[in-house]
Amino acid sequence: MIRPKLSLRRPLAILGAALIGLTGVVAVATPASAHHTTITATADCDRLTGERVITWKVENSEANKDATLDKVTANPDTPVTSLVDGVKEAKPLQGLVIDQASSKVAVQRVPGNTTTATLTVHALWIKEGQDTKDATNDGTINLAADKSCAPSPKCVEVDKAEYSHTFDGPKGTATVKLDGDLPLCGEGKQWFTLVSYFAPRPQFATPQYVYGTPDSDWIGGTQTEITLNVEIPDCHTQVDLIWGGKDEVIDELVDGGKRYDNKKLGSPGAPGNRSKGPQGWYNGGNKSCTTPASTFASKCDGSVAVSLSNDGKISKYAVEFEVKAENGFTKKVSVAAGKADSSIVVPAADAGKIEVLVDGKVVENGTYSWQRPEDCPLPAITTKADCENFALTATNPEGGLPVKATFTYDGKTETRTVAAGASETVTFKAGKDKTAIVALPDMDLELEAIYTPEGNCGGGGAGGEEPGLPVTGAAAGGIAAGAIALLIAGAVLFVIARRRRVTFTA
Structure with a gap:
């Protein structure tokens, strides 16, 4: 009996088909695990632009095949470029060929606040006489752990600027300088003022009054440092270096009035504490701001x-x-x-x-x-003499001081104090001395009176005759008048030369 051929061939055909399918699965699956790219990345911050700069490295896994980057997808979607042959010419990573067992480096710029970046690469491996292989691989970098990348500032805002200063209160000089290398932004300006005051004490006290003209200047643009100078009064003073322009100057510092407080540079609080340096205030001076x-x-x-x-x-x-x-x-x-x-x-x-x-x-x-004025009237000294007595009278004009008068004659001395507007008389017995001395010690003056009694007193008196007969009449009045005239002359001589003894005849 002859069996049909088909009965044998059909099971064999089914088995062969199954083996091809499995081979195809292997052929498709195996290359997928064999051919691949390895993608790694590092990142840096560009402070000029504030962007993250990611450096991607794409490696070819195959030692005997070149890899063509067929498609490159980035997230965030910004250009990914590579340097070609060491020439500083950036070209897209997509379309480049990575030599066998080699790699390509590419750069991508992403916003500074990016937290995650991914690069997806689809590569092809083609070799003559062999099937084309391909693979898609991803690389991811996590940026969340880093601080956000921000551009370096090109200027500093006026309300954030910091300064440093010098201050010499006794000399009335100060400098203020903007700290750092950056200027103030835009048209921003910061004013500073140096002002001096009259002060009642060398320590803080009120009231105080502005002396001269305060010196004010600003920092801004290319002007990053200023010098201020003010005149200092030649007396007690206060000098203040303050935050702000001349409109901040307090013309009069009075009890209970406005104060600069933390506007003084070097103060513990704002804005004065935004400048580093010595305390910007001074109290001193070595004499009063008055001329009593x-x-x-x-x-x-x-x-x-x-x-x-x-x-x-x-x-x-x-x-x-x-x-x-x-x-x-x-x-x-x-x-x-x-x-x-x-x-x-x-x-x-x-x-x-x-x-x-x-x-x-x-x-x-x-x-x-007290000194005796030169125009004060002098006391008057008058005398009266006869054969028995020699009388001397001191008269002190009204409106003056009491005068001490010392009368000396024939070895005897008597002292009297003559009140203003009054007279004092001392009478001596006629003796052998021809002169008497009247001293006015308060005036540094001595007057000498000559005993010349009127008439002939006989042989026993000072006049050569026996005393005891008084002299009266017009002749006596004339003698007294002559004595007063001599006294006046004596007063004139006293004014010219003190302590000179003036002699006049009684």
């Missing part, structure tokens, strides 16, 4: 008139004067700036050494003692 002065005028009655003035060229404040005298007198008076006061008179009884003080210190030329 005093003058004195002696009066014939022994009192002293004291005039006080506060009108010097740097007077800015009222002055509290104190006038003190050695014998207990004291009085205080306030004199306003630019004014004078001449109301104080130190009585003769309280005079002695007089001092004018301000703040407990004697003002310049502020010490004085």
